[in-house]
Each structure stands twice: as C-alpha cells, then as structure tokens.
Amino acid sequence: MANEADAPHKHIFPIRVYYEDTDMGGVVYHANYLKFIERARSDYVRRLGNDQNAMRDGGIVWVVRRIEADYVAPAKFDDELIVETWLSSISGVRLTMGQLVKRGETEIFRASVTAVCMNAQGKPVRLPAEIRALM
Template sequence: MTDPNAEQPKHIYSVRVYYEDTDMGGVVYHANYLKFIERARSDYVRGLGNDQNAMRDDGIVWVIRRIEADYLAPARFDDELTIETHFISRSGVRLTMGQLVKRGETEIFRATVTAVCMNAQGKPVRLPAEIRALL
C-alpha cells in the first residue's frame, strides 16, 4: 500500500466548460464535476494500460464505491479546467484516487474517489492482477 501523504505523480486532463455544463446561475452545475473527474480517471487508467473493454469482456467492470467531494469555488461558461488525478492507495479490492479541479492556479473542486471491480452478477471481485501490478 502507498502512503497517502507521499507526493504522487499526477495525471493531467483538460476540459472546457460549455453552456450545457452550467446552471441557471451561469456556474457549472454541481453534478457535472463528477462527469469531469470521471473522464479524467478513465483517461488516467487508460494511460496506465488498463483496457476497460477487455475487462468488460471478461465480465469485470469498475464501479465507484465512494466519493468525498469539496466544492471550493465556482467554474463558469468557457473556463478551461485542469483535472489532476493521482493514485492514493489500493488494497486487493479497492483503488483510491485523489482528484483536483483547477482553473489556472485556483483550486475549485477536490475529491477522493474509491473504485472497486464487480463481476457480471454485481458481486465485488479482487482487482485484476494486471491492475495491481500497474500501481
């Protein structure tokens, strides 16, 4: 297991805020931050060599077990956001990542996300060996 306080390499993903991402007040609707960080996590694990389609073919899928989120400042239409994702820890069945959404140098959203793998019957399974080896 990795020390959660140790500095970890960060994966960087960028996203632009479109009109459809905003609410009536002109700020990013709260649930859309979850979409942004999902895209960044998917890009992160893909970059590590995890083929989610192959996993699905084997009857295993990633599911989110827990998200702890802090909304720090609003993002608005046409903002360019950067999502930093880093590995925090893993066990035999869990993978925990930290994610930070920034506008320039301003931190606007922070989350800790725990993911697990499930089989086709909806039962939790151990992380595949190739995933454990990547981290």
C-alpha cells in the first residue's frame, strides 16, 4: 500500500465508535471499518471540490473497484478514531487512495481503495478532466 508520508494533501476525518458499530464483545465489527473509510473518502473528495451529486446528474458515478485491507488492532466502543485519507495514484481511468484508521498514534486499520467512474449504463469511463485536475 502507498506510503501516507509521501502524500501532500492528507485529509483527517474524526470518527467516534458507537455501540451500534460493535459486536457482542464490544469490538468494532470488521465491516464497519469500510463504512468509516467510505465516509472519510466522501468528505475528502467533497472538500477537494468534487460535487458527487452533479456528477451523478451528469450520468457519472464513483464505484469502488478494489479494496485491500489490513486489520491491525481492535477499536472498541467509545473510542475516538481518526481516518487519514490521501491520494496514492491517479490515472486516466482510476483513482487509488490510501486510508489509515488510528486511535491516537495506534494504527487500527489500513486500506488501499481503488475507485473508477461508471456511466449510467454501468460502463467504466475515463475520469473527467476536472476530477483529475482536483486531485
């Protein structure tokens, strides 16, 4: 996975772990990390100026194509977490972001997420030039 230290524009997104995020043992249920990093990615592209509603109205949507994830340590009920997101790579057709979930300085979860754009017919399309310019 890409090194976040090389990222010029790292985005920070706070998350608090609620009871609904945990399993019977009070540990964050594994699938909920995907929700946490999705929220952080959405906030990241919004802050960069990408209007996902306008994209959808124009017939293009973001789709996650691949996620590589490592569960490093457990997070628990009421933990205050930070999701760091950064651009790892961009090409004409895909965007890859690195993401790290931390509690303080403790690494909890790490992911590399590749997203592509699809048109209304479900076919992949090149990333719009304005998206590449934002990134």
